[in-house]
Amino acid sequence: MSDQIEQFDVVVIGAGPAGAVSSSLLNKKGHRILVLEKQHFPRFSIGESLLPQCMTYLEQAGMLEAVQASTFQHKNGAAFSRGEEYEYFDFREKFSAGWGTTFQVQRDSFDKILADEAQKQGVVLRYGHSVIACDSVNGERQLSVQTDTGERYQVQAKFVLDASGFGRVLPKLLNLEQASSLTPRQSIFTHIQDNIDEPDYDRNKILITVHPQHHEVWYWLIPFSNGRASLGVVAPTELLSKIQGSPLEQLQTLVSQGGKLAHILAKAKYDSQVRALGSYSCDVTRLYGENYALLGNAGEFLDPIFSSGVTIAMTSASLAAKAVHKQLSGEQPDWEREYSEPLKTGVKTFKEFVEGWYDQRFQNVVFSKKKSASITRMISSILAGYAWDIENPYVKNPARLSTLAELCQND
Ligand SMILES: Cc1cc2nc3c(=O)[nH]c(=O)nc-3n(C[C@H](O)[C@H](O)[C@H](O)COP(=O)(O)OP(=O)(O)OC[C@H]3O[C@@H](n4cnc5c(N)ncnc54)[C@H](O)[C@@H]3O)c2cc1C
Incomplete structure (x- = not known):
């Protein structure tokens, strides 16, 4: 890197769904965009069941064809099971206009496709570059970056979008962190060779199963198109701590208690790393400020129950891209009215339903x-x-x- 500080119109922190979509939308408007991504893609990420609303944003960003051209599992609804009860919602039979189907995706491939598409469109993307500081300099933002080979450099931008997910770069650096009002819970999850041979099992839907005795404990089963599936359980931290064994043993114990789920997964092969994630619900005091805005999980994350994370991330990307374009074009957007409030409309809806679930x-x-x-x-x-x-x-x-x-x- 040369000693001269590079200039971009917008620097986006993180190349997940929020980062890829926002950078593409702003690049399409003619702005010079740099995306800094800490990891190297493809990399594992959780959040594999998309919602049809996402398709609108993939279309806007010119990424839909590439996603459709891959072999992701078709998804048309959500199924729910509790003891002997079974209900499903078919997304094609819905109140609102728009897409009624989507995909269940392995996020390592999906995120790479989105990031590749953004690069093909002209976005500059650097992997292995981590943002470690963010200052206000002469009415712009100056970021300090550290590469995974240990080099450090600075970059200047008129605007910064934080799409760093649970990295929560700006909330930490600018003191914006706020505890979520939702109860802390924990999740254990993995990928399995599902070997499901139940004739009635519908691979086109996410299956949510409620634990027969503990209504706050639920499981997701998200089938992929290649005979594998994402399997996870969410439980209050205290309840999980009472189950003996490794995360794999805890997951298998809970699945064995899952009634019909245990039957569906009777032949499943647990052949991948089991991961655990706790206290993931998070919030911030504000979603925007002087030449910055927070997108997706870098802002608020609710809960996995309705698979709303990627949709909220992409909605935030689309709303923020419009406001940033306005600002870079010399008009002062009203960030509260044009970004924060509209984003929170959907977040508030999901939050009521999350609370109503538990x-x-x-x-x-x-x-x-x-x-x-x-x-x-x-x-x-x-x-x-x-x-x-x-x-x-x-x-x-x-x-x-x-x-x-x-x-x-x-x-
Ligand atoms: C248990 C669980 C299950 C879930 N299931 C679903 C689901 O089925 N469907 C769904 O839609 N959502 C789901 N979610 C939510 C989903 O994972 C997230 O909401 C979504 O990935 C957020 O996208 P994002 O673009 O904001 O962040 P991410 O996808 O997390 O991307 C952030 C990127 O920023 C990078 N980064 C971090 N720090 C830095 C730094 N300092 N410098 C540069 N780059 C950095 C990271 O490496 C990462 O690549 C689930 C969440 C949990 C916890």
């Missing part, structure tokens, strides 16, 4: 036989990621979930 209001709705077709379509829409469509009464006023849960409980 206090059982939403579980009661899911498993109720009394839902009308129109209510089912509204719920399907939210589960498909259309949590920003305020025409949907459950988006306009997410608290309506409580009334619906009461009606469903009085079945």
Whole structure:
């Protein structure tokens, strides 16, 4: 690297879904973009079940064809199982307009495809470059970068987008961290050779199973197109700590207690690393500030239950790209009204449903036989990621979930 400080219009920290989509959208508007990514792709990442709403952003970013050309598992809905109960939501039968199908993706390949597409479009992307400091200099942002070979350099940008996920670079450097109001939970997960031979098992849907005795414990099974699947369990930290053994043994113990899930996975081969992640829900005091904005998990992360993470990350990328373009074009955007508030519309919807899942209001709705077709379509829409469509009464006023849960409980 030369001693002269390089200049970019925008530096994006992190090349996950939020970083790839935001950099592509801003590059399309003619801005000079640098993405700095700490790791080398392909790399493992969790968050494999997409929602149809994502497809809109992949289309906007010119990445959809590349994703469709790969062999990812088709996805058209979400299935829920609890004891003998089984219900599913077909995303094609939903209230909001837009895509009704999407994919279940191995994130190592998916994130690499998105990052490659951004590079092909002209985005400059450096792997193995980690952002370690961020200062305000002459009305711009100056970032200190460390490469994985130990070199250090600085780079200057008119604007910085933090898409560093759980790296949470700017929240840490600028003191923006805030505890989530959601209860801390823990997750254990892995990839398996699923060997599922149940004739009724639907590979086109994520399967969410509720633990027969502990309603706060649930499992995901996300099948891929190659006979493998992502399997994970979420449980209160305290409950997990009471289960003996390694993470693999803990996962297998819980799966053996999972009723139908144990049956579906009877022939599964556990052949990959088992990972654990705890207390992942996080928040920030603000989503934007002087020449910076926080995207995706670098802002707020709720919970994995509705697979909303990548959708929220891409929505934040799209909203922020519009506001940054406006700012770089000489107009001052109203970041509160044009970024923070609209992003929070969907986050608020998902949050009400997350809370409703764990206090059982939403579980009661899911498993109720009394839902009308129109209510089912509204719920399907939210589960498909259309949590920003305020025409949907459950988006306009997410608290309506409580009334619906009461009606469903009085079945
Ligand atoms: C248990 C669990 C299950 C989940 N399941 C789902 C699911 O099924 N569907 C779904 O949509 N979401 C799911 N999520 C959420 C999903 O993982 C995230 O919301 C999503 O990956 C966020 O995307 P992002 O672009 O914000 O960040 P990421 O995808 O995390 O990308 C951030 C990137 O920033 C890089 N980075 C970090 N620090 C630095 C630094 N200092 N300098 C440069 N680069 C840096 C990282 O290396 C990384 O590549 C799940 C989350 C958890 C915890």
